[in-house]
Amino acid sequence: MVVTGSHQAGCGASWRCGHRRLVRDEMPKLIPPEVIEKTLKGIAIPSRPQVLVQLHKELAKEDPDPRVIARLISGDVGLSAAVLKTVNSPFFGLSRRMSSVEQAVSLLGMRSATQIVTGLLLRTAIAGKAGSMERFWDSAEKVAGIASHIALTIPQGPRDEAYCFGLFHDIGIAILMQKFPDYRQTLAMAEQIIDRPITAVEEERHATDHATLGYLVAKGWFLPEVICDGILYHHDPSVFDDREVTSSQALTLIAINALAEHFHDEYLHLRHNSNWQRMGDRALDQLGLREDEYCDLREDLTKMAG
CATH class of the missing domain: 1.10.3210.10 (Hypothetical protein af1432)
Known part of the structure; x- marks a missing residue:
């Protein structure tokens, strides 16, 4: 069936x-x-953006520092805003609204936050002409x-x-x-x-x-x-x-x-x-x-x- x-x-x-x-x-x-x-x-x-290379480098350490992860993400204003928009979506199911990247990293974990960042960065890397891919990314x-x-x-x-x-x-x-x-x-x-x-x-x-x-x-x-x-x-x-x-x-x-x-x-x-x-x-x-x-x-x- x-x-x-x-x-x-x-x-x-x-x-x-x-x-x-x-x-x-x-x-x-x-x-x-x-x-x-x-x-x-x-x-x-x-190619992978430098910020993603740095995030993976930190995650590969024996004792990665969540503050470093948060700082790398926060270093890009557009990226940090996109991360907060993502995690605060009703579909994401968080119990409370996140107001900072530090909070998001603390609640989600470093690897989860990095996965979200990876998806957002890939969207930027394959943006296409202005407006031509908006419907695709909105659906994604x-x-x-x-x-x-x-x-x-x-x-x-x-x-x-x-x-x-x-x-x-x-x-x-x-x-x-x-x-x-x-x-x-x-x-x-x-x-x-x-x-x-x-x-x-x-x-x-x-x-x-x-x-x-x-x-x-x-x-x-x-x-x-x-x-x-x-x-x-x-x-x-x-x-x-x-x-x-x-x-x-x-x-x-x-x-x-x-x-x-x-x-x-x-x-x-x-x-x-x-x-x-x-x-x-x-x-x-x-x-x-x-x-x-x-x-x-x-x-x-x-x-x-x-």
Whole structure:
């Protein structure tokens, strides 16, 4: 059974339940050099900003200092304002409003704060022409916020990784939009095809795909392995059927993000989401969501968005 937008009218299906414990097992991925060369042909991966290099350098220390992390973030007025806007979003689920970067770092933790910063910096690095990417980034932020909220409802839910994944998972799309003038036509075409993922359409039209490209960008920006893996497979429903392909935590991130995009597209914006039709049943099984939990989530998120 694939769960689609028909549940907007009611939730009458009987679903399997039972939350899976998140496993922090990571498996190295080997992409053949020829695939990397083809994926990156004529495409430049943006380099990491110096502030991010410094943040990772501090985190790599045996005893990293949260004051240094906060000071590095606060050194950029625009970045610090964006961080506070992000963590104070209703979707992020904090119990109180943060008024300073120091408070945010203290409450979220250094690594979580750095993941948020990474997503914000990548947006700046792949900004595109003024206004041309605003809709893309606005959707990415909303999906990331919804994913973070969903993660809060799951035992040991990876809230911070889910937020970072939501921001990053389609970063390849942002790059391909700037590379190929007709790429928006590719997106429109892929949305109408239910039985094939967007990555297959991209391969046919552009000899590359945004999932592999996003994976390479995430690796280049030193994102956690579990996020990199999730990006690589986030349009591949079969990954849920073969548990040897990637880690349980990566599967959970893929499932959370698929559900977040489903809510964002079909309930908040009333538009079709073909990816959910392909992997919705597997995503719900991975998360172990019962019918009533799904409906509660939908109601909560609709109120937040309203």
